Amino acid sequence: MIRFRFSALFAALALLLLPSPAFAWWEYGHETTAEVAMKLVKPRTKQSILVLLKQQKVLETPKCPARTIEQASVWPDCIKTLGDRFSYAFSWHFQDVEICKQFDLKEPCANGNCVSSQIARAQRMVADRELPTRDRLMALAFLVHFVGDLHQPLHGAEHDGDQGGNKVKASYGVIPRTNLHSIWDGLLAERAISSPPPGADGILSEVLPEQRAELAKGTIQDWGRESWEIAKTQVYGSVIADPCAKPAPEKVAMDEATIERLIPVVRLQVAKGGIRLARLLDEALDGNHPEVAHPPRPPKKS
Known part of the structure; x- marks a missing residue:
């Protein structure tokens, strides 16, 4: 038993020291967002x-099941391991908007290849009951996952070509070697979600019903802009005094005091993601919205 615990601890530390995570927002962030919704x-x-x-089963991805909403929430990351079959979706998980310029999705979302555009597309497809089941189920998984991605601030921002913090070397508490993206994708997210009160119920308990209604408002672009602003002020701003100063530091450090201060920020992002995902799902599936809201369907060609 002791040997198992040391082995598990060693494996966990080895994973944490990897330069980048295998999954975006890691499993816990996506699963909790889906559970909240x-x-x-x-x-x-x-x-x-x-x-x-x-x-x-119609997905024909036995290595990447989607039997539950939690499994579906990580399905779009799992299929990255399936090679060319789903490689077209790689750029759908993020939108690299420079934090030191004005917020503008025109270039990051060219041809619809960004997370905001794909949330809107997935919602329309989930709502379209004339589509084959396979297409609607894939769209459901993408919708659940991408709303989670949008609320991880480093999936909606970058600085000086750093690919959402992936190129920013960082230390996190006692972990000496990781990167800024990995911290927000997993290390900080898992710490925040597991902090008392933990999990989806704990996170929801901190948001009053009237606050939930207010957080559900806005458009996908509004939510993307909000995450982008948080990236500048809270993500980069928490470890760099002036994020837009040149030259950028070669390495940043996140100490325990900073981690504690950012835990409520991350928990609120997860809450927002779940609350807003619930709204999008209701618009698509509760039967009272013949047209989903983000954006309206493109006109049919005559």
């Missing part, structure tokens, strides 16, 4: 989701 959606929406998930 499922606690908030309307009954008809939940039933529609469960019906789709029961047909997950």
Whole structure:
């Protein structure tokens, strides 16, 4: 038993020292966002989701199951391991908007290849009951996952070509070698979500119903702009005195005091992601929205 614990600890530390994570927002962030949403959606929406998930075999991805909303939330990362079959979706997980310029999605979202555009596309597809089940189920998984990605600030921002902090060397507490993206994707996220009160219930308990209604407002672009601003002020701003000063530091450090200060920021991002995902799912599936809101369907060609 002792040997197992030391082996597990060694493996965990080895994983933490990798230069970048295998999964975006890692599993815990996505699964918790999805769980929050499922606690908030309307009954008809939940039933529609469960019906789709029961047909997950049509995805033909046995190594990447989607039997539950939590599995579906990480399915778009899991399929990255399947090679060329889904390689077209790589750029859909992020939008690198420079923090030291004005917020503008025109270039990062060229041809719809960014997370904001793909959230809108996925929502339209989930809502379209004329589509094959396979297409709608894939769209559901993408929608759940991409809303999570949008609320991880470093999936919506970068500085000086650093690929959302992936190129920024960093230390995190006692972990000497990682990068800024990995910290926010997993290390800080897992610490924040597991902090008391932990998990989806704990995170929701910190947001009053009237606050949830307010957080659900806005457009996908509004939410992307918000994450971008948080990236500048809280992500880069927490470890760099002036994020836009030149030259950028070769390495940054996140100490325990900074980690403690950022835990509420991360928890609120997860809450926002779940609350807003619930709204998008209700718009698509509760039967009262013939047209989803983000954006309206493109006009049919005559």
